[in-house]
Amino acid sequence: MKKYSDLITQTFDFPTKEFKVENGQLSFNEVPLMELIEKYGTPLKISYLPKIRQQIQKAYSVFNQAIEKLDYEGKYIYAYCTKSNHFKFVMETVLGEGCKLETSSAYDINIIRRLYESGLISKDILIVCNGFKPDNYKKAIVDLINDGFHNCIPVLDNIEEIDYYLENAEQKINVGIRVAADEEPDFEVYTSRLGIRYSRVLKLYEEKIKNSDKVDLKLIHYFINSGIKDTQYYWNELNKFITKYTELRSICDTIDSVDIGGGFPIKYSLTYEYDHAYMAEAIVEIIQSICKQAGVSCPHIVSEFGSYTVGESGATIYSILEKKQQNDKELWYIIDGSLITHIPDTWGKNHKFVMLAVNNWDNDYTQVHIGGITCDSDDYYNSETHSANIYLPDFDKMKEEKQYIGFFHTGAYQEALAGYGGTSHCLIPDPKHVIVDHDGMGGFTYKVYREQQKPEQMLEILGY
Numbered sequence: 001m002k003k004y005s006d007l008i009t010q011t012f013d014f015p016t017k018e019f020k021v022e023n024g025q026l027s028f029n030e031v032p033l034m035e036l037i038e039k040y041g042t043p044l045k046i047s048y049l050p051k052i053r054q055q056i057q058k059a060y061s062v063f064n065q066a067i068e069k070l071d072y073e074g075k076y077i078y079a080y081c082t083k084s085n086h087f088k089f090v091m092e093t094v095l096g097e098g099c100k101l102e103t104s105s106a107y108d109i110n111i112i113r114r115l116y117e118s119g120l121i122s123k124d125i126l127i128v129c130n131g132f133k134p135d136n137y138k139k140a141i142v143d144l145i146n147d148g149f150h151n152c153i154p155v156l157d158n159i160e161e162i163d164y165y166l167e168n169a170e171q172k173i174n175v176g177i178r179v180a181a182d183e184e185p186d187f188e189v190y191t192s193r194l195g196i197r198y199s200r201v202l203k204l205y206e207e208k209i210k211n212s213d214k215v216d217l218k219l220i221h222y223f224i225n226s227g228i229k230d231t232q233y234y235w236n237e238l239n240k241f242i243t244k245y246t247e248l249r250s251i252c253d254t255i256d257s258v259d260i261g262g263g264f265p266i267k268y269s270l271t272y273e274y275d276h277a278y279m280a281e282a283i284v285e286i287i288q289s290i291c292k293q294a295g296v297s298c299p300h301i302v303s304e305f306g307s308y309t310v311g312e313s314g315a316t317i318y319s320i321l322e323k324k325q326q327n328d329k330e331l332w333y334i335i336d337g338s339l340i341t342h343i344p345d346t347w348g349k350n351h352k353f354v355m356l357a358v359n360n361w362d363n364d365y366t367q368v369h370i371g372g373i374t375c376d377s378d379d380y381y382n383s384e385t386h387s388a389n390i391y392l393p394d395f396d397k398m399k400e401e402k403q404y405i406g407f408f409h410t411g412a413y414q415e416a417l418a419g420y421g422g423t424s425h426c427l428i429p430d431p432k433h434v435i436v437d438h439d440g441m442g443g444f445t446y447k448v449y450r451e452q453q454k455p456e457q458m459l460e461i462l463g464y
Contacts (some may be wrong), residue, residue: 081306187299223261314411
């Protein structure tokens with residue numbers, strides 16, 4: 001016997017806090033997945049809200065512990081990167097943990113308005129407005145500020161952007177400056193297209209902000225595309241960034257915050273290892289050290305964690321519709337959905353997620369390729385981050401055995417990239433979407449957020 005359960009337990013440190021197996025069936029954060037499958041069918045998207053709360057609380061904990069340990073004079077501010085997942089149930093969960101918000105487009109400002117109308121935020125909330133800003137985005141920001149959202153901070157992405165605020169703001173406003181970080185050496189470009197290059201930051205402040213009675217500089221921002229990692233590249237960029245803060249602080253009394261962007265990693269493999277507490281303490285210590293050497297006050301530290309906040313809350317579950325032995329070496333498991341449509345990062349970026357069998361853990365395992373239901377040759381998944389191969393339980397369709405699999409930690413960006421609620425490749429519908437939360441008595445509540453997309457909805461979009 002070569003059981004699937006033996007393969008997983010011998011390959012990984014398994015079970016984990018998130019994944020456990022009982023009677024050959026997998027649970028995700030103690031949620032019994034077969035129970036959900038039997039109740040709602042597949043394909044199925046799951047959003048597990050308690051994980052969002054846990055992630056936010058963990059970030060607050062590691063940064064605040066570092067601040068206390070080092071006697072750091074600034075505070076930590078958690079701003080949620082809304083573009084990672086815009087759903088209202090996510091925003092409600094995030095705001096319930098005291099988070100601030102970061103926006104990326106004019107349409108994010110519409111969400112801010114709705115949140116205010118719903119009583120979920122007040123006009124005092126910190127809103128960091130990032131990204132390149134066409135006129136409609138700049139207008140939406142200014143209108144928000146003019147309506148009393150006094151902690152709304154547009155972060156300048158280019159030098160000309162500030163002119164709009166100077167011309168249209170009815171009161172003094174706070175702004176930030178995004179500096180353009182250098183990309184990693186193997187990236188296709190040298191410097192990020194976003195932000196203002198280091199050599200022009202002080203010039204922008206001196207020429208357009210310092211002597212203005214309509215605008216104050218509040219923060220400086222950067223973002224490392226590859227995330228917050230313990231690498232020489234990351235520490236070099238952080239040092240450059242904080243040094244630029246000290247240069248600004250020495251000539252500007254109003255700047256009091258640095259925004260280190262997003263990038264706390266999440267688990268995309270069962271072999272994942274990352275010390276969030278160590279990294280948070282190292283970041284705080286470096287900022288403190290550079291500021292002390294420069295003789296300036298330490299800033300508040302703002303983060304914009306998006307994938308970290310919501311990624312591990314998501315799961316996508318499929319049934320295996322068919323086994324296809326295409327040659328001596330290639331066995332295909334065909335799922336009842338599309339990887340291109342439902343988990344586009346697997347196709348567009350060759351991104352890997354935690355992938356496990358949901359049932360039949362006591363069956364023998366076999367090497368497989370996973371294929372989507374579309375007619376596209378690229379709709380497949382055939383390797384994991386830890387291995388060049390995929391192994392799943394073998395099952396006997398003649399005995400009416402059914403096999404289910406899950407892709408886990410799919411809670412960030414996938415719906416946005418796929419175009420949730422629209423038309424997708426081969427008109428494959430969005431799956432049923434279920435929200436899972438604690439019921440306060442040791443169990444769970446299940447709520448169907450949206451049924452599987454209907455053909456009529458897609459046909460209407462297409463003009464039929």
